[in-house]
Amino acid sequence: MVRPVRSRSGTRLSLLRPSRRERAIDLLFLLPILAVLVGFLFYPLVYGIVLSLHDTRGFELTTFVGLDHYAHAIFGDAVFHQSLLNTVLFTGVAVVLLTGLGLFLAVLVADMKRGRTFFQFVFFVPFVLAPVAVGAVWKFLYAPFFGIVPTVGSALGLDTVTFAPLADPNMALWAIMAAFLWRFAGFNMVVYLAAIKGLPREYYEYGVLEGASRFQLFRRITWPLLWPQTFTLVLLTTLGTLRIFDMVWIMTAGGPSHATETVATDIYVTAFRFLQVGYAQAMAMILLVVILLLTIVEYRVLNRRAEMVSS
Amino acid sequence: MLLSVLAFVWLYPVVWTLANAIKSSADIYRAPWDLPWPPALGNLSEAWSRGQLGLALANSAYVTAMSVAVVLVLSVTAAYSLTRLRPPGRAVLFIVVLAPLIIPTEVLIVPLFSLFRALGLINSLPGLALVNVVAYVSFATVILTGYFRTIPQDLIDAARIDGAGRVDVLLRIVIPLARPGILAVAILVAVLTWNDFGASLVLIQKPEAFTVQLALSRFSTFYATDQGLTFAGLAIAILPPLLLFLVLQRSFIQGLTAAAVRR
Numbered sequence: 001m002v003r004p005v006r007s008r009s010g011t012r013l014s015l016l017r018p019s020r021r022e023r024a025i026d027l028l029f030l031l032p033i034l035a036v037l038v039g040f041l042f043y044p045l046v047y048g049i050v051l052s053l054h055d056t057r058g059f060e061l062t063t064f065v066g067l068d069h070y071a072h073a074i075f076g077d078a079v080f081h082q083s084l085l086n087t088v089l090f091t092g093v094a095v096v097l098l099t100g101l102g103l104f105l106a107v108l109v110a111d112m113k114r115g116r117t118f119f120q121f122v123f124f125v126p127f128v129l130a131p132v133a134v135g136a137v138w139k140f141l142y143a144p145f146f147g148i149v150p151t152v153g154s155a156l157g158l159d160t161v162t163f164a165p166l167a168d169p170n171m172a173l174w175a176i177m178a179a180f181l182w183r184f185a186g187f188n189m190v191v192y193l194a195a196i197k198g199l200p201r202e203y204y205e206y207g208v209l210e211g212a213s214r215f216q217l218f219r220r221i222t223w224p225l226l227w228p229q230t231f232t233l234v235l236l237t238t239l240g241t242l243r244i245f246d247m248v249w250i251m252t253a254g255g256p257s258h259a260t261e262t263v264a265t266d267i268y269v270t271a272f273r274f275l276q277v278g279y280a281q282a283m284a285m286i287l288l289v290v291i292l293l294l295t296i297v298e299y300r301v302l303n304r305r306a307e308m309v310s311s
Numbered sequence: 312m313l314l315s316v317l318a319f320v321w322l323y324p325v326v327w328t329l330a331n332a333i334k335s336s337a338d339i340y341r342a343p344w345d346l347p348w349p350p351a352l353g354n355l356s357e358a359w360s361r362g363q364l365g366l367a368l369a370n371s372a373y374v375t376a377m378s379v380a381v382v383l384v385l386s387v388t389a390a391y392s393l394t395r396l397r398p399p400g401r402a403v404l405f406i407v408v409l410a411p412l413i414i415p416t417e418v419l420i421v422p423l424f425s426l427f428r429a430l431g432l433i434n435s436l437p438g439l440a441l442v443n444v445v446a447y448v449s450f451a452t453v454i455l456t457g458y459f460r461t462i463p464q465d466l467i468d469a470a471r472i473d474g475a476g477r478v479d480v481l482l483r484i485v486i487p488l489a490r491p492g493i494l495a496v497a498i499l500v501a502v503l504t505w506n507d508f509g510a511s512l513v514l515i516q517k518p519e520a521f522t523v524q525l526a527l528s529r530f531s532t533f534y535a536t537d538q539g540l541t542f543a544g545l546a547i548a549i550l551p552p553l554l555l556f557l558v559l560q561r562s563f564i565q566g567l568t569a570a571a572v573r574r
Contacts, residue, residue, distance in 0.1 A: 029392035
């Protein structure tokens, strides 16, 4: 076989073995990002660990207390337990419902012959709006007397005129969940939709010839082939939800009586209202560990499934 | 049919907010289903002046522009070096640059506040932009490495043989060919920065430096008794992103989902 004549081999060699000076220049392009990350991410992270091991007055370190803050958070702080439970529960439910809802909408929209762009627009709109705005709008949707949820309820004959889900400890977290689903479902839908458009038509045609029902086609073809998207969306939703602060803060500020407290709202209140800065940072470090653990577990489980599907 | 019902449910809260913005508070209570006619435009102008929304919009625009510009410079150079150059220890550097993806700002907000206080960056809009840069620059770099990898190496090699330097290659080949990726990152960072609430709540305390989100959060607590006014404030805050999205729908969707869609 005759290789095209190009001076390619020579450059490849010189690119393969650049001199130390050359490589140092290559490194210069990374210096800006490294400087910013070291100064404003890795340094605060290390300082955060130091902070979590100390008592503080205001934001100044006073005495070293070792792991006392961690011990108190893990064994002695009922509010933190509640906030951690709420955060993990909320994230778990959000992952399942958002994945399901996103896929459901994507399949429905993919079947449309016309108006795909319109539906894509409609379901994606809430994602563009700020969480503060979304939180405020939903707070009003739930508001007694003029909110749409109570008004619709009473029109249906239910006694809901004074019904206030955000003030009810048993309902508040799930009322926030509804707003959360409304805001993020469109994102998942668009990601799934982009992938569905790329699935090979022949698989479906063959399935139809074999007499498969629509559900079977979904179960045997669509769902397994979309596994890479499910994988990405589950990880993104987990990372995005474990840190949830803004919508909760606007809708309930963690209330009523900590029913919607998340770790992030707990950190904020503990550090900036009660000025227990070292203790708040210990909670933040625990949150970081939870994020790491859940991400690793999910990655492992989903990846194994992905390998099973491909084999 | 089912889809139309769902679309109605999805659109309703937005339409309801915009409609209530031009209703009087009395009408919001008395006639929640009536059309806002004649429109009570007084709400809008009162919300604009009482909430200092003009100033807040300007502040948000300033922070967003700065954040996008800095993220682009940092992530384009970083992604270029990581994919097309050979810095020593590239594999380790890759991990260092991407590790922040799993460290949310919420976890660092307390030490960041402490650091910013020491540097005199509380109430500083560039300081707020910096926090947003830190929060999104790794995401931006990952997305860009994906785009940069699709550029044929032969093209770059050829240019280098012809005597083009690294910066020439970046400016004349890589950036023009990766323009969709750069646009996607710019839109993503702009929307995320514009919508940020947590960092601004902690770092900005004086009203002259309020961003739109802070002004809005004040609205829903301070004027909670005057619904017409609050809805007007909400409408003013959601209209700019809504209109931009309407005009640039494709770019928005492409940019905002760039991290999750494979190319």
